[in-house]
Amino acid sequence: MLESYFKLDALGTNVRTEIMAGITTFLTMAYIIFVNPSILAAAGMDPGAVFVATCLSAAIGSAIMGLYANYPIAQAPGMGLNAFFAFVVVGAMGYTWQIALGAVFVSGILFLILSVLPVREWVINAIPKSQKMAISAGIGFFLGLIALKSAGIVVGSPATLVTVGELTGTTVILAALGFFGIAALDRLKVPGAIIIGILAVSIVGMILGISPPPSTFASMPPSLAPTFFAFSFSDLATIGVLSIIFAFLLVDMFDTAGTLVGVAARANLLDADGKLPRLRKALIADSTATMVGAALGTSPVTSYIESAAGVKAGGRTGLTAVVVGILFLLALLFAPIAGAIPAYATAPAILFVACIMARGMADVDWDETTDAVPAVVTALAMPFTFSIATGIGLGFITYVAVKVLSGRFSEVSPAMYVVAAIFVAYFWIG
Numbered sequence: 001m002l003e004s005y006f007k008l009d010a011l012g013t014n015v016r017t018e019i020m021a022g023i024t025t026f027l028t029m030a031y032i033i034f035v036n037p038s039i040l041a042a043a044g045m046d047p048g049a050v051f052v053a054t055c056l057s058a059a060i061g062s063a064i065m066g067l068y069a070n071y072p073i074a075q076a077p078g079m080g081l082n083a084f085f086a087f088v089v090v091g092a093m094g095y096t097w098q099i100a101l102g103a104v105f106v107s108g109i110l111f112l113i114l115s116v117l118p119v120r121e122w123v124i125n126a127i128p129k130s131q132k133m134a135i136s137a138g139i140g141f142f143l144g145l146i147a148l149k150s151a152g153i154v155v156g157s158p159a160t161l162v163t164v165g166e167l168t169g170t171t172v173i174l175a176a177l178g179f180f181g182i183a184a185l186d187r188l189k190v191p192g193a194i195i196i197g198i199l200a201v202s203i204v205g206m207i208l209g210i211s212p213p214p215s216t217f218a219s220m221p222p223s224l225a226p227t228f229f230a231f232s233f234s235d236l237a238t239i240g241v242l243s244i245i246f247a248f249l250l251v252d253m254f255d256t257a258g259t260l261v262g263v264a265a266r267a268n269l270l271d272a273d274g275k276l277p278r279l280r281k282a283l284i285a286d287s288t289a290t291m292v293g294a295a296l297g298t299s300p301v302t303s304y305i306e307s308a309a310g311v312k313a314g315g316r317t318g319l320t321a322v323v324v325g326i327l328f329l330l331a332l333l334f335a336p337i338a339g340a341i342p343a344y345a346t347a348p349a350i351l352f353v354a355c356i357m358a359r360g361m362a363d364v365d366w367d368e369t370t371d372a373v374p375a376v377v378t379a380l381a382m383p384f385t386f387s388i389a390t391g392i393g394l395g396f397i398t399y400v401a402v403k404v405l406s407g408r409f410s411e412v413s414p415a416m417y418v419v420a421a422i423f424v425a426y427f428w429i430g
Contacts, residue, residue: 006070006317011269013316018072021315022323025074027192028306029324031349032058032076033331034198034341036298039082039146043090043097045297048222051338053296055328056224061289061301062325066318069281072310073263074324075289078302079353080139081251083146084388085299089244092386101231101294103241107248108290108300114253115283123253126415130368131395132254133360134375138382138391139251140357145383147351150343151175170210171344174201179348186352191309194349201345214340221332227297243426247389252300256286259303267311305356370406374399393423 008014036054037047054077061075089100114123148154152172157163166172178201185193206213235241260283264276271277282303289301310320364375378395382388400420403412 002319006319008317008319011316013314015319017314018317018319019323021072021310021313021320022074023327024191024313025072025304025307025310025315025320026324026327027195028309029074029076029304030192030327030331031194031198031346032079033328033334034195034338035079035346035349036077036082037338038341038343038346039086040097040299041086043086043100045097046222046226047339048335049224049226049228049297051335052221052224052332053227053293053298055221055332057289057293057296057298057301059325059328060292061285062321062328064288065282065285065303066321066325068318069278069285070318071260071264071269071278071282072267072315072317072320073260073282073303073307074310074321075286075301075303076328077293077298078252078255078300078304079350080143080357080388081248081302082299083143084139084247084251087146088387088389093240093244095235095241095244096232098230098232099235099241100244100299101227101297102233102236103244104248104300105231105291105294106233106236107245107252108287108294110245110249111253111287111290112284115280115287123415126413127250127254128371128399128411128413128416130364130371130375131378131399132258133363134378134395135251135254135388135392136258136360137358137375138379138395139388140354140360141379141383142354142386142388142391143350143357144354145386147347147354150350151347152344170208171205171342174205174210175344175347177201178345179351182348182352183355194352197352198341198345198349201348202341205342205345206340211342212340214336216336218333219336222335224296229295230297231294239426239429243389243393247392248300250392251388252286252290252302253283256283256303259305259307262305263303263307263311266308267316269316370399370402370408370411373402393427396420397423 002015037050040050041047058076065071065073065075085100089095090097152165154162155165178197182193182197205211261276264270286303293301365371374395377398378391381394382391397420400412400416
């Protein structure tokens with residue numbers, strides 16, 4: 001049955017290989033089980049309910065990707081988007097987390113519509129490569145700032161805006177050691193390097209008496225009720241909420257497209273023209289997972305680049321993603337452990353993910369000023385304005401402005417002119 005459904009022989013794989021690949025992928029991305037509740041708790045959401053929503057949305061999203069699109073690509077709430085949700089939409093802009101969930105749900109609907117319609121390639125190709133790479137890197141820098149703040153390495157200062165924290169503090173040292181360990185384990189290609197780092201730092205902190213250990217290691221999952229279908233659609237038509245929806249949609253769509261192509265290329269799943277077969281199905285799976293995640297109570301669900309680890313282990317079909325989904329369901333039993341993970345233990349994991357995402361800037365054409373300058377503006381504006389949406393807006397405006405003023409009108413797509421104009425109006429109105 002599995003051979004018939006997933007076409008294992010045709011893709012040069014077997015059940016055992018797919019299972020091992022699924023386990024490998026799960027270990028590389030299981031850190032989200034601990035990190036996501038920690039981040040969304042800053043928005044006032046119930047950590048236990050978010051833990052359940054994280055596991056369920058990852059399980060459902062991965063299963064849809066595997067069963068419907070037949071790709072070895074797992075899904076879960078995306079890093080960067082969860083930070084934008086908690087620290088910008090709720091923290092800085094002052095919206096409730098219920099409204100933020102509503103914005104996520106609507107962005108998922110729009111993503112689904114764009115996935116079904118034939119305009120999806122036009123939308124994806126409308127944004128220049130330099131800006132796509134800059135958005136990814138900028139989110140990385142944004143995450144890096146949050147991680148350094150959570151670790152206590154960076155603190156606020158009325159004189160210099162930010163300054164160095166108490167570097168000799170025990171939690172700072174533990175976070176630093178955790179980061180060094182994760183980077184070293186990843187270089188040594190140890191599966192689950194990030195989750196090993198999180199658990200190691202947490203255990204040392206508990207031994208030192210800095211944070212309390214869990215009362216038990218396994219139990220029935222917490223209630224999902226606090227976040228289940230808790231989204232709100234109030235203020236949906238306001239400029240502020242529309243910009244949030246646009247940011248969620250844009251980042252999720254390009255992050256997904258980049259991940260799909262990147263992982264598929266490593267698995268030799270692209271066709272003779274270098275295109276991704278069943279792209280529509282894969283995008284539909286991703287957008288559906290985002291809507292499911294919002295209904296359950298979490299930030300946008302997206303395809304994980306960590307799926308490349310499973311591909312490297314031999315994963316070639318959707319069976320790999322289904323195995324990941326099953327493992328996320330089993331993880332529901334370990335809520336007590338997730339609840340005992342302190343912020344200084346998740347900070348090194350967030351910082352490491354930030355470093356990985358920052359490499360997007362390497363793909364920018366630095367010899368072309370009209371590409372490089374807007375890319376830098378985008379990447380820097382995100383952490384310094386503490387807003388992914390603002391970074392995208394300032395970067396797009398800069399891109400159109402420098403291209404037009406340098407006479408390169410033809411290099412700017414019509415969509416970029418429209419989006420840049422919308423952002424100008426948004427910033428002008430405030």
